[in-house]
Structure formats: C-alpha cells, structure tokens
Amino acid sequence: MTDVIQSVSRVQGAIVVQLTGDIDLNQSPSFHQALVDLCAEEPDRLIVHLSRVNYIDSSGVGSLVEIYRRLKRQGRKMILVAPSKRVGSVLEITKLDKFFTIVPTEQEALQL
Secondary structure (H helix, E strand, O other): OOOOEEEEEEEOOEEEEEEEEEEOOOOHHHHHHHHHHHHOOOOOEEEEEEEEEEEEOHHHHHHHHHHHHHHHHOOOEEEEEOOOHHHHHHHHHOOOOOOOEEEOOHHHHHHO
16 A cells, blocks of 8 residues: 555545555655555445645645546546645645545435
C-alpha cells in the first residue's frame, strides 16, 4: 500500500479508503498505483475520505482525476468524503469541487 492510505474497507459493494497526511510528488506514484489496484476489484463505488489529508499538490489531484475518469469509463463512481479545509480549498480553486461528487459523510456516499 502507501503511507497516505490509513485504511481500506469494503462495505455494500463499495471500497472505502481513509487517507491521511500529505499527498505530494513523493507519495503520488504509490498512492496512484494503490488506487489503480483497488479499481481492479471493480467496486460499485470508490469512497475516498479526505478529512485527514493535510496537503495535496497537483500530482495528488491529478491522481484523483485519473482514477475518477477510469471508474467513470467503467460505469462506476468515485465519491470524495469530507475534504479537510486545505484540500477543499485546492478543489475549489481548481474548480474540481464541481467535477467530483463531494459529500460530508461516508453514510451519504454509500447511498449514492
């Protein structure tokens, strides 16, 4: 796995990933590969918790966008849950808050 993935669980056909720390150029390759590996399990939804992510740079954002597109091509969903204030700001500045489905709780993500 990777240092930024704190936990992975499987709930109701979804894979739930809890992230922590900084997602930067050093972490992005292993982070991206870990998400690709999870996508290979073909979950209905990939739920990504961002509340404990302190920092995300363009490489981390790029990984999220690529994984989102990969899942969408397969008819699957990626849902971001509770981005930290700093990550939320990055998503707003880049207008990706309109691109991604972002919800405040895992329970809400499981209902989508």
